[in-house]
Amino acid sequence: MNKPKLRSQFTPGTTRWAVRRAQWLAMGLSEEDFDKPKIAIVNSSSKLSVCYQHLDGVSQVVQDAVRAAGGVPLEIRTVAPSDFVTSAGKQGRYLMPTRDLLVNDVEVQVEGAELDGMVLLASCDKTTPAQLMAAGRLNVPSLIVTCGFQLGSQCGDHHVDIEEVYKSVGAYKARMITLETLTDMTCHAIKGPGVCAGLATANSMHCMAEALGMALTGNAPIRAGSDELNGYAARAGEAIMALVEQDLRPRQIMTAAAFRNAVRTAVAIGASVNVMRHLIAAAIESECDVDIIREFELAADIVPQITQVRPNGPDRIEDFAAAGGCAGAMTQLASVLDTSVLTVTGKTLADNLAGRPAPDERVIAPLAQPMRAEPGLVVIRGNVAPDGAVVKLSAVPASVRRFIGPAIVFENENDAINAIEQGKIARGSVVVLRMLGPKGGPGTVFAASFMAALVGAGLGEYVAVVTDGELSGLNSGITIGQVMPEAAEGGPLAAIEAGDTIVIDLNRKTIDLELPQAQLEERIARLPALPPTHEKGWLAMYRQLVQPLSKGAVLGERG
Template sequence: MGLAPEDQGRPKIAVVNTSSRLGICFSHLDGIAELVAEAIWEAGGLPFEIRTTAPLDFVTSAGRKARYLMPTRDLIVNDIEAAVEGAVLDGMVCLSSCDKTTPAHLMASARLDIPSIIVPGGYQRGGKYSGCSVDIDTVYESVGAVNAGSMSVDQLGQLADSAIQGPGVCAGFATANTMHVLAEALGMALPGAAPIRADSKRMRALAVDAGTRIVGMIHEGLTARRVLTVEAIENAARVAMALGGSVNCVRHLAAVANEADLGIDVVGLFESLGKDTTQLAAIRPNGTAQVWDLERVGGVRAVLRTMLPMLHGEVLTVTGRTISDHAVEGPEADGAVLRGLDDPVRPEPGLLIVRGSLAPNGAVVKVAGAGNARRRFTGPAEVFAGEDAAIAALSTGGIAEGSVIVLRGMGPRGGPGTVFAASFVAALNGAGLGGKVAVLTDGELSGLNRGLVVGQVMPEAADGGPLAGVRTGDTITIDLDTRVVDADPVRHGEPVTSGRPEHERGWLGQYAALVGPVEQGAVLRRPAPAD
């Protein structure tokens, strides 16, 4: 391997490169990995590049109705454990890009409790089409316009050709950018790391800094669990609600807390902290500002400075300094892209936890993206076993205004692996029905989704949750003011699955047997002992 004997006494550091040539999301990470490795070497460490599976939501979702997406998060965690702990490496720098990679890297850091730094992979640039700014979000929702007959497939192709102008994750404030931001809010990424344009000069410089810093963390004994505390999770939850982050961040933060053995109820945490947290920004798809506007006004550092009176400023970060230390060095809120605490975008958090007879353990509503949807929505249920049937009904005019579309049996255990409900929601918006119907699901949503959508319904239908008992025609009420989601009548049904978990072979079968409840982060756990 070309290593001299004296080199082998250096701290041994993994450069975890979740990269693949399957998609643009992480196409730049190989070059970033080289920069990080060079910086580690120059700082006195011995770098080893570690490759893991690399899920990309727009690609990995193509097979099996996206059943592999959520399971790949935990596959990455186990992959890192085997490679890093098995080789007794001293620390790691994780290059995080698409939706599942950042939470996976945070989870692995918490599990292994070694010095760790997250390097967010950054967002991709959008483009222009017919004189309008477009990005992958525009393409995503335009599928609904094709289904509705208002756009041709050729036009969709031309739009897609214009929408992506560089590497990186979806340009909207969806799951990937949300988790990049939360990595910094947790203290696990260097200050200024999010949001950031992929492969930009600034991103490359921060990657070099991370390579240098990880060596210092090893010498200082600064491990991940000294950063990933209960207070850090609370800070991240506040930031997620203030920015109107992806609904998926709730289960990902719960998974990080679970891996760190913090013993906290993260869903309940969002619920309690949401009582006095307000939304301070409206980044696309929640509003008209773009994610690069948030970078321009100071990114997470500006958010932390603005929110510091509500945060645990004493939380330690990977720099060895506190959140408060970095917050006071950030710029003040500009008042347009990022509002102050006394002038919020809306007087409530961008993410709400709702409960009721249909979701006794909670569900998540991204009110930041609800647009002009009614605050109280009551309508008859239209129950579908999966997204395909619902999209087919939409394309034939079978979705009635005023109805509540129920997509169930699509959670981690029921899929198995969370099954896509996101494309149906995007198609609704593309067809102009986004504010005219509501959606209730235990399936996989995208952070790009807009409209009145109640997601991550807990318990999932496969665990016998009340969602399993809903029938077409039942009355469902969603009330955002009282934070309630109820059904009339309330009935309990047999567990409902969209797939056949007991017949799955390979990874999905193993996942179905091991995955825990969504409210605990849907992490893998040992099967309960037989009676």
């Protein structure tokens, strides 16, 4: 059988053949290169954030490997959102919209040029989901290289990383530590490139890429800047050429079974609450018929927590990596996974796991003897969240499984943080942070800073937070996130009034407003229409296009 013609090979004598030939010859491509696979190296390198500062080096390793394997690497650049840098403007409203901006960025460059495959370099929180979404949408041979985590260091007599800095802002506002102490912590929290230490959203999504079969086995988590990472980058360059040769595409890998595997892995390791919205979005872009929210609900009854990586427990992300990482967790979970699924290695998950060393069970426990009998993530429902809300149960104090309290309502995160500083948030309260979702922002407000401040102020065990805003995987405490529908869609969250009693029961997986249903419906019916946004540019366009959180907050209606 003749090899299929590459889509990057144009018919000689046509306009697009002639102009592209002239362009690429001027760039140094040889005559032989025109008959080789053209591989996009999708690089979100940026000098704005430490998350991305090493990606140019990783990109070069991949490019060299693609060239050595007989391909033509063509590096393309994308937007590079950083949760701790890009969040400075407009209370983080650019973060979620930038995920989808990146998806379209990749589409324009790869589809516009009709390239033959992609290697996508994943780093901070929004890049990995965006790259999974782009792979699913374009459905050209693709794989993801997860580019690793940063390290913390010693600060005085204790280890400090970005999670400690994040929480300590609240401690400073509560006058529990001095500005000098906080400043000293910032000097020691990050040593080297890469994403936040801990099982926050970036490392969680790196693990999801591997759990879906879209990254090489053993790639997540991994230390940024390490020889090990460079080794995976080189193997990725070889692997993409094999994927093009076999014509193995993302939708053959990101199947319903693969998404189910990823959900169960997320629940077992206590991944970030944000993985649910991102997995929904990747499934939608892949046109995969799978109900991700329902899969999370089912997984909670099947999968206990088998790791305790910060902020879920004492182990650091480097401990998890050394113990076997995502592959080690999936090895322990093999009996509840579909190991017949295909992966970017061209082999099944079972084949990939068979060659891995046994995980260190001090860090990655077996299913029969989990770290905690509870799941790491749960979906809860009730009249506050009829379409569901997400709780990182692994980061909720074990003593709190039922919480009842009066509501304190804020529609601006800064007001809520100021209330902590002024001592206006009493123990036993339920703080409602609303109108912060994709439509309400517009662009999801980064409500994680309030939660971190609350924990830092010593209130994490005594105050619950219910929000439609965006949380960080670093958050701990009694946090109910991604409340669906969001308040701006006319969800019940918008009808809560100060002083209303909210009942959270994590054992029953419920969250309810103590109010007769007829009265709640009357309040909802009286809600005013969503006012026009004062935002311009990208955020205004985003509000017009964004779909509900239950649909992954993707852009535009989908069939």
